[in-house]
Amino acid sequence: MAIDPQPEAVTAEGPGADFPSAPAGVSAEGHGPWYLAFKRFTRNRVAVAFLGLFILIVVFVLAAPLWADHVAHTGPNKTHTLEKLHVGDEVREVVTPEGRPIGPQWFEADGKFFLGADSRLGRDEMVRLMYGGRTSLLVGIGSALITTAMAILLGLLSGYFRGWVDTVIARTLDVLWSLPVFLVGLALGVALAVGGLKIGPLEIAGGSLWIPVIVISVFTVPYIARPIRGEVLALSEKEFVEAAIAQGAGPLRVMFSEILPNLASTVIVFFTLTIANNMLFEAGLSFLGAGVQPPNSSWGTMISIGEELLTTQPLLAIIPGVMILLTVLSLNIVGDGLRDALDPRSKIRLEAHAGMVEPKGSSV
């Protein structure tokens, strides 16, 4: 790319000052690229609306203990099999003798069993939905953080050092890439759920949330690491890297304070889309019993429990599914909006895909 002829680019402040290849012209008004990206994002009303929806979902799941303690007066894993519910003068059984759970009560019972009970165990569906959302979001965000961190590290090492380091990392990623990720994730999830995991001094029990987080993050690394590696390869040819090396900067400094800031927009977009993708991965694994283990709830496990009562209580399976849809949809649209704002020429291409495997042909 040509050197930016405008002197304002040099004086631009904020983190964007590190962008030597900031698109020509964006700094015409003396604003940094981050500010301009923010402006561009807020102009995209659809993306802003869906960001709002995502924030609402986060608030909804964070409010779980409030609802559980003050409205429903129960916990997510508490069973109410033999209890009766007093609605006005009427007495309703939470679970009928035939094992049929109570349907949605909405506000009739002061918010108790708002969405009904989940199964013959008679657990409060609404409370489980809120706590389950915490689990799903936690696994999604947690694994996306680990995936992104690993991908940045591998991409930087591989793209900067090249040679045998690159060969080893790139081949490993190739193998992971060509695996049927979901199937192998399923196998690993089941194998670890039996006895847990032991890495050196670190021991993780079979039912721990860390198991799905680790499984998911390992298998999604290549989807981010490969494009990042490509970008590092291109960036390390740039003059500013040469300049840094000429000034005596070591590899660590070049990688982390020269190249890394230039990856920021790619990383932000990928991170958003990876959360969505990983949440779908988690839901799929949990649905099949290889992800989040009972009694913990997640939206995926709730669908698999609810699906058994589909004929009589369809909402039990449909509501958690709708929650997943809304979360994934909002993250996808926010991710798209971020890409348009941060990278107007759209170098980055990846979508979370409800198939839990990203479309492979569309990487950079």
Added chain:
Amino acid sequence: MGRFVVRRLFGMVAVLFAVSVIVFMIFNVIPNSNPAQALAGKNATPTLVKSIEEEWGFDNSLPEQYVTMMKKVFTGELTSYKPRIPVDEQIFERIPATLSLSIGAGIIWLFFGLLLGYLSALRAGGWLDRLLTGVAVAGISIPVFLIAPVLIYFLTYKVEIFPNAQYVPLTEDPWEWLTHLILPWFTLAILSIGFYSRVLRSNMLDVMNEDYVRTARAKGLSERKVMTRHVLRNSLIPIITLFGLDFGATIAGTAIITEVLYSLDGVGSYAAEAATKFELPPIMGVTLYGAFFVVFINALVDIVYAYLDPRVRLGETASA
């Protein structure tokens, strides 16, 4: 071309070996539990565990154990222990359901995906394009475990249009086979329809800016001919790779969930059943065979792609 094929096949063998090592590690090395106990499944008797321990030689060295596993997988000695059934037999019995589901879904998603993508590229920027883009984004984000319950509830229980799933073999009754599979097909296809329409649209918009398209217009070809002969044809090439990869990934991914949701007795639901019982041999078998199948398809797709687009195989030799 010959060199490319050899290189690609060699790469395939390397990946297959890596896959088998990864699967071996998953079952025998990584978990912090007695592998015999895990193979036997939940609540197995100590005598069963003991006999499995001897059968698999868990006190041998790791390479020996690896050879034992591969032998079992390829000679069809892999058995599930509760009840004692050979894994191969089960898988072969269930392959028709899995293939019917995925091939049918593949045809549907390709047809509708390309149709919608073509329409929205023709009308790029117009209201139809914007509508289709919106539908595609929504389609991409709908998880199968939402589509399936909604479709089943409304179209089989509320209004009895479609029969309640289960797989009916094609050879037994083709009409029943079809009606039982329509809902699963669309469930599996919807997300890819959305995705493929977007990919084709953006490919076509890229190709429309190429010089040869301008040349075609300049020499007076009708718009229709330009679009179908020049733009569409060249935009389809990348779709082939994508389809091959996605098809493999779908069989080993979303198809499993779809099979479970519609109680189709396919290979995926076999693995899923085993997963709920924490029984490993079926999962080991399905994972390895599935991985081999996917890796094979990927290699095949690369070769077809290289045949269609000479730049790929030339680039490959240049960098070698």
